[in-house]
Amino acid sequence: MDTGTGQVDPPKGLPNAVKQIERRIQQFLDQTTPYHKERWAATALLFVLYFVRVWFIAAFYIVTYSLGIYLLNLFLAFLQPKFDPAMEADNEDDEMALPVKADDDFKPFIRRLPEFKFWYWATRGIVTAFVCTFIPLFDVPVFWPILVIYFLILFGLTMKQRIKHMIKYKYVPWTIKPDYTNGNGSAK
Numbered sequence: 086m087d088t089g090t091g092q093v094d095p096p097k098g099l100p101n102a103v104k105q106i107e108r109r110i111q112q113f114l115d116q117t118t119p120y121h122k123e124r125w126a127a128t129a130l131l132f133v134l135y136f137v138r139v140w141f142i143a144a145f146y147i148v149t150y151s152l153g154i155y156l157l158n159l160f161l162a163f164l165q166p167k168f169d170p171a172m173e174a175d176n177e178d179d180e181m182a183l184p185v186k187a188d189d190d191f192k193p194f195i196r197r198l199p200e201f202k203f204w205y206w207a208t209r210g211i212v213t214a215f216v217c218t219f220i221p222l223f224d225v226p227v228f229w230p231i232l233v234i235y236f237l238i239l240f241g242l243t244m245k246q247r248i249k250h251m252i253k254y255k256y257v258p259w260t261i262k263p264d265y266t267n268g269n270g271s272a273k
Contacts, residue, residue, distance in 0.1 A: 095130045117232070125210075147223070152214040157243065159198060159207055159223060162198035165197040166195060166197065167197045
């Protein structure tokens with residue numbers, strides 16, 4: 086509608102519609118929170134569909150490389166503790182540090198990037214990369230074997246550094262469920 090100044094006001098229902106869509110998305114995310122396996126299976130399916138598309142059109146290698154680097158970055162944040170023990174060695178008075186000695190109290194492993202956010206951002210990245218494969222602007226010609234080799238070297242060096250850090254500060258970023266059976270399948 087024209088207000089007499091030559092400007093058109095947006096419809097009053099548009100902000101409400103956007104808020105309603107945001108609420109529905111958040112409601113869906115809240116409902117999917119307890120379903121770890123199903124969420125990751127859906128993300129894996131999206132990932133496979135993305136790679137099938139890239140494989141058959143034989144293009145968008147730079148988008149795939151960018152997606153790989155992004156997922157590697159998310160994975161590293163998922164593996165890292167929220168409070169880095171290397172930084173905590175400088176600040177001995179911080180009570181949130183991971184235990185580094187046998188006589189230290191147990192402090193739980195708190196991730197820098199929680200599992201749900203890891204899943205959410207990984208899925209969002211895959212969907213974004215999938216959408217980018219429909220835009221010809223992102224099809225930059227590159228020699229893809231070089232990108233694969235560079236990614237594998239980067240992955241290997243980064244994981245080696247992260248594993249050394251885990252060994253040095255004696256933390257494990259995953260939970261191993263204890264065995265409550267006595268070996269023959271019955272409970273102890």
